[in-house]
Amino acid sequence: QVQLQESGPGLVKPSGTLSLTCAVSGGSISSSSWWSWFRQPPGKGLEWLGEINHSGSTNYNPSLRGRVTISVDNSQSQISLKLSSVTAADTAVYYCAREDILPTGGTSAFDVWGQGTMVTVSS
Amino acid sequence: DIQMTQSPSTLSASVGDTVTITCRASQSISRWLAWYQQKPGKAPKLLIYKASSLESGVPSRFSGSGSGTEFTLTISGLQPDDFATYYCQQYNGHSKTFGQGTKVEIK
Numbered sequence: 001q002v003q004l005q006e007s008g009p010g011l012v013k014p015s016g017t018l019s020l021t022c023a024v025s026g027g028s029i030s031s032s033s034w035w036s037w038f039r040q041p042p043g044k045g046l047e048w049l050g051e052i053n054h055s056g057s058t059n060y061n062p063s064l065r066g067r068v069t070i071s072v073d074n075s076q077s078q079i080s081l082k083l084s085s086v087t088a089a090d091t092a093v094y095y096c097a098r099e100d101i102l103p104t105g106g107t108s109a110f111d112v113w114g115q116g117t118m119v120t121v122s123s
Numbered sequence: 124d125i126q127m128t129q130s131p132s133t134l135s136a137s138v139g140d141t142v143t144i145t146c147r148a149s150q151s152i153s154r155w156l157a158w159y160q161q162k163p164g165k166a167p168k169l170l171i172y173k174a175s176s177l178e179s180g181v182p183s184r185f186s187g188s189g190s191g192t193e194f195t196l197t198i199s200g201l202q203p204d205d206f207a208t209y210y211c212q213q214y215n216g217h218s219k220t221f222g223q224g225t226k227v228e229i230k
Contacts (some may be wrong), residue, residue, distance in 0.1 A: 036219070046167065046210060048219040059217035062124065095166055099214070102173075109157035109214055111178060113166035 002027035004096050004114035012090075012121050018083040022096030022114060029077045030054040034099040036110065037070060037081045039092040047092075051099065052079060086121045093118050125149055125213050129222025135230040140201045144225045146211035148192045155215040158187055158196045161224075162207045170209075171196065201227070 008020035022035070029035070036051040050060035052070045060068050069082040079096055094117055097110040126149040136142050146156065154174035159167035169178045171187035174194060184199045198205055206229055211222040 045224050046161075046212075046221045048221070051217070051219075061218070097166075106155065106173065107214060108176070108178075109169055109172040109212065110159075110167070111169045111172070113168075116166050 002098060002112050004098065004112060006094060006096055006114045006117040008094075008117060008119070010118055010120060012086055012119060013123055014087055014121055016086055016121075018081070018086050018090060018094075018119055018121070020081045020094055020096075020117060020119070022079040022081070024077040024079065024098075029072065029079070030074055032101040034101075034107070035070075035072070035079045036097050036099060037068075037079075038095045038097060039090075040095070040116075041089075041092040049081065049083075088121050091119065091121045125152060125215065125218065125220055127211055127213055127220050127222040129211055129225055131225060132223065133226045133228060135228045136201055137230045138201055138203060141197065141199045142201060142227060144196045144209055144211075146189075146194045146196070146222050148194075148213055151191045152213045152215040154190050155213060156187070156189065156194045157212045157214060158185075159210045159212065160205075160207045161210065167210060198227075 003026045005023045012018045034051045034053050037049040050070045052058045067084045071080045096114045098112040100108045128147045156174045158171040161167045170181050170185050175187045186197045208224045208226045210224050
């Protein structure tokens with residue numbers, strides 16, 4: 001079954017760029033799925049950051065004002081997240097997740113999640 | 124942007140109780156509504172998708188209903204493992220938003 005594993009630096013300096021990778025195993029990244037990034041600040045709720053499919057089509061949360069970029073590397077079965085101009089407000093646990101497409105149309109929401117990786121923005 | 128309003132924010136209940144959590148969308152999302160359970164330090168776990176479809180492996184005491192703008196998650200016969208935080212999420216189109224969460228506590 002599909003498994004996801006996030007990785008990347010746990011500490012990023014203010015005004016820098018946060019870069020994370022999500023490794024997909026146990027299944028094809030090129031299947032009819034969308035792959036999303038989420039985050040959750042300590043003690044707070046969940047926020048969707050954006051999504052990508054295997055062909056590179058993307059959609060982003062407008063509230064991030066163009067700071068977020070998501071890319072896919074099909075050969076490495078990886079999804080990447082870049083978030084620029086970070087501040088302390090970007091400190092959070094970051095998750096990647098799969099949104100599977102239903103054969104009847106629509107999706108089955110986010111059925112597979114990584115375990116999450118904590119990123120702290122601090123000098 | 125579609126806003127999701129979840130209530131209550133906290134719910135105190137006992138083992139065996141039936142509890143209901145409500146989620147309202149700021150505009151119609153048809154049935155594109157999911158429910159997740161999250162425990163401290165863990166990723167969210169999908170319980171219900173498309174408003175009422177039970178995710179594989181999830182106990183049948185969890186059920187979802189609703190369409191349009193009003194949705195509910197019901198847990199019939201609360202078990203010790205069910206004390207957690209629950210989130211609704213709309214996924215209508217290429218934008219996803221969550222409710223603020225409901226923490227189910229032991230009374």
